[in-house]
Amino acid sequence: MTQAVKVPAGRGVGWIGEGWQTFAASPGMWLVLTLVWILLNVALQAFPFVGQLVTWFVAPTLAGGLLIAADDARAGRELDLACLFRPVTDAATRNPVLILGGLYLGANLGAMVVGFVLLVGAAGTTLVRHHGGSLPLDPAQVQVDPSLLFALGGVALLVVLLVLTLVLLITILFYFAIPLVTFGRFEAGRAIATGLRGLLRNWAPLTVMGLLYIPLSLLATLPLGLGWLILVPMTFGMWHASYRDVFGEPPPAGGGEPEPEAASPLLPPARD
Numbered sequence: 001m002t003q004a005v006k007v008p009a010g011r012g013v014g015w016i017g018e019g020w021q022t023f024a025a026s027p028g029m030w031l032v033l034t035l036v037w038i039l040l041n042v043a044l045q046a047f048p049f050v051g052q053l054v055t056w057f058v059a060p061t062l063a064g065g066l067l068i069a070a071d072d073a074r075a076g077r078e079l080d081l082a083c084l085f086r087p088v089t090d091a092a093t094r095n096p097v098l099i100l101g102g103l104y105l106g107a108n109l110g111a112m113v114v115g116f117v118l119l120v121g122a123a124g125t126t127l128v129r130h131h132g133g134s135l136p137l138d139p140a141q142v143q144v145d146p147s148l149l150f151a152l153g154g155v156a157l158l159v160v161l162l163v164l165t166l167v168l169l170i171t172i173l174f175y176f177a178i179p180l181v182t183f184g185r186f187e188a189g190r191a192i193a194t195g196l197r198g199l200l201r202n203w204a205p206l207t208v209m210g211l212l213y214i215p216l217s218l219l220a221t222l223p224l225g226l227g228w229l230i231l232v233p234m235t236f237g238m239w240h241a242s243y244r245d246v247f248g249e250p251p252p253a254g255g256g257e258p259e260p261e262a263a264s265p266l267l268p269p270a271r272d
Contacts, residue, residue, distance in 0.1 A: 004176075004198035007245045012208025015238040015245075016216075022073050022237025023230060029079040030233040033069055036081060037062060037232070056105040060174065061087045061097050063236075064182035070233075070240035071183070071250060087182055096181045099188040100174070107170045115163035122155045175199060175206075179243040183250030198246045209238060 023030050040062070044051040065084035072079055082089070087097040126148070176195030180186040186194065199206065216234075220227030244250065 004201050004246050006201045007205055009204035009208050011245055012205035013212065015209050015241045016212055018241035019234035019237035022070050023233040025073040026079050031229055033066065033079065033084060034229050034232045036084065037066065053105060056108045057101040060100045060104055060178050063178050064097055066236040067179050067182055067240050070236045092185050093181055096186065096188050100177060100181055100191065103188060104174055108167060111163055111166040111170060115159050119156065119159045122159065123152055126151050126155055172199065176243060202246055206242065
């Protein structure tokens with residue numbers, strides 16, 4: 001079974017630098033890939049609810065495609081639009097990445113359902129308490145005043161924060177699972193389990209990278225969001241670099257079956 005090695009916390013800084021190198025290797029094609037990725041996601045949002053479901057379902061496929069682009073850029077290979085869809089055009093990864101998409105969709109939809117149930121329950125409880133323990137049967141008798149609106153607003157804010165936290169945790173859970181399916185040809189369930197071990201062993205460098213990513217995202221947003229045309233490719237370059245450090249150098253996508261039992265050739269197993 002592929003072993004996740006533990007890398008130093010300082011590598012989180014190095015991954016940022018490698019992200020920039022990934023973009024700089026082919027900036028023109030990266031801009032094209034990023035624009036296509038953004039337009040696909042925007043187009044899906046034109047279909048309320050269903051569009052969001054499809055967005056969640058295809059997210060691992062598109063992310064895997066951009067990770068392949070990062071791998072090609074690092075190896076000096078030419079980038080093209082086809083790499084964006086290679087996880088589903090490659091028979092070795094098609095089924096696992098689609099299953100991973102279904103799991104990602106289900107997890108995010110579950111988070112939304114939890115949020116809705118909590119919101120309805122908490123709002124109902126707030127209304128009952130506001131009316132002395134019983135809610136009027138006639139909606140016209142419901143007393144609406146600033147204190148009630150403030151309380152309901154606070155409840156809604158807490159539920160939104162909870163849902164955002166759940167979505168963030170889901171995204172983190174799939175962080176290494178997507179490249180493990182894309183490059184390692186793992187089955188979806190095994191990819192999630194193996195990726196989770198990699199996350200737990202390398203929380204320190206990933207936290208460093210995450211903290212540095214916050215100001216970068218703010219800077220990218222300031223010039224009308226145009227900075228994201230650079231930060232998106234950098235993000236996938238960072239992602240690819242972290243996967244490479246933790247799980248080893250990936251074989252070229254579509255280049256045959258990897259050796260799933262081999263440990264990372266880049267770093268020796270860390271001693272906990």
